[in-house]
Amino acid sequence: MPRRLTMAEEFEPRIVAFLCKWCSSAGSDLAGVSRMQYPPNVLPITVMCSGSVSPLYIFDAFNKGADGVLVSGCHPGDCHYIKGNYYARRRIALVNKLLEFIGLEPQRFRMSWVSAAEGIKYTQIISDFVADLKPLGPQTKLRRKK
């Protein structure tokens, strides 16, 4: 039985994180195997490249009830496919502006560069994200009503 949320308990946001296989996913692995502590609110989805993240994935994550969405890739110049993260940077910038324009809280969507060696940075990004999402409460704007 899943635990029911009582009023006294704090809201725990759910984050969907699209991590690229070569850097960010390895970075999150490093955080894990190094036993670094970070909030367990994130649902990581490994993708081959941050450039392969379609805007539809992001809208769909919000639609299926994500409270926040993170897209993370290699630092510029480090992409396994040479230029995938440059394409992502352009596309995600537009998604970011569009979500802001329709009135979604800008804190709910972010992008980061995390390399395979940056386990600490990854834990920091997730901790910051969770801290920013907690005061906002559940995301109901784009969520599908049951």
Place this chain on the structure above:
Amino acid sequence: MVNVEDLRKEAKRILKEEKVKYIIGYARSQSGLMPVPVFIKTPEEADRLIWDPTCVHNLVKFLVDEKRRKSKEKKPDERPVGIVVKGCDSRAINVLLQEKYIDRENVHIIGVSCEKSGVIDEKKLTKKLKGKKIKSTEFDENGQIAAVTEDGKVKIPAEEVLAERCLECQANYPVIYDVLFGDKTKKKIDDPFKSLDKLESISEKERWDFWAQQLSKCIRCYACRSACPMCYCDECVVDTITFAVSADTTADEKAGKIKWVEKSPVSSENFVYHLVRAMHLAGRCIDCGECERVCPMDIPLRFLNKKLEKEAKKLFGYDAGFDPDTPSLVSSFKDEDPEDFIR
């Protein structure tokens, strides 16, 4: 000033010389003020062609249809198709050329200049003339619109009846053409994104309320998609029914297909649909305003596309539809693209 007789003469000439298969243009309709798209196949019919401020449609959509039709023909007629285009429509052709959807030799572009004016918004004009029956409209040499009603000729300042997009137009004459009618006078625009100011200045919550109210009206008739010359995908991501289904496809397989967006017109699904459409048109939308014009629920869809047009210009210095030889917005990048939003 565009002389319609010149336009008809040119149409007759190219049809007589059999240079084109047919000409897509505007013609007077049987009822009402607004014209209808027309397909002229013989020189005799060419007299039906018109050009006046009521020619609002973007006919480039028919080039997309033509390509589909041609691909099914066994022995297709390889001659080009003639098309009458305004400035905005010519940019749509440029985008199709840029994406290699059509070839330059498949289209004979007959450009008409809007000069200092533009096309009218039917609703605005009817409101302005308080419901009087309008027989015809014409361009005025000073960039004004002259409307002929049952009481005679009325001159109206253009900014009062022009379509919203024409007030922010960045190409009032065709940027690509084989033959051009009218002058290449550039209309002076102070701020091509002025209509966005109001929405951008209000708070995030008010913006959400605005869009939630507007998009919950959507009935998902997909008229915006059908009218858009850029929405030419054979399979649309929001249409689960267009997935390839063969005789061997089982019911289980059909049910298990990825369904990104539910078909039911509820707010959350409408948001996904319209956001996806906006993203798919980023750097491609040339602001012909057809989506908004055909919307039966009067949703201001143009704002979504206009916003991304503005960001493309501001962040990446990109203008859609001016140069068919440059790479498109999302299939190119620069080293100095902004990344201040990335952590």
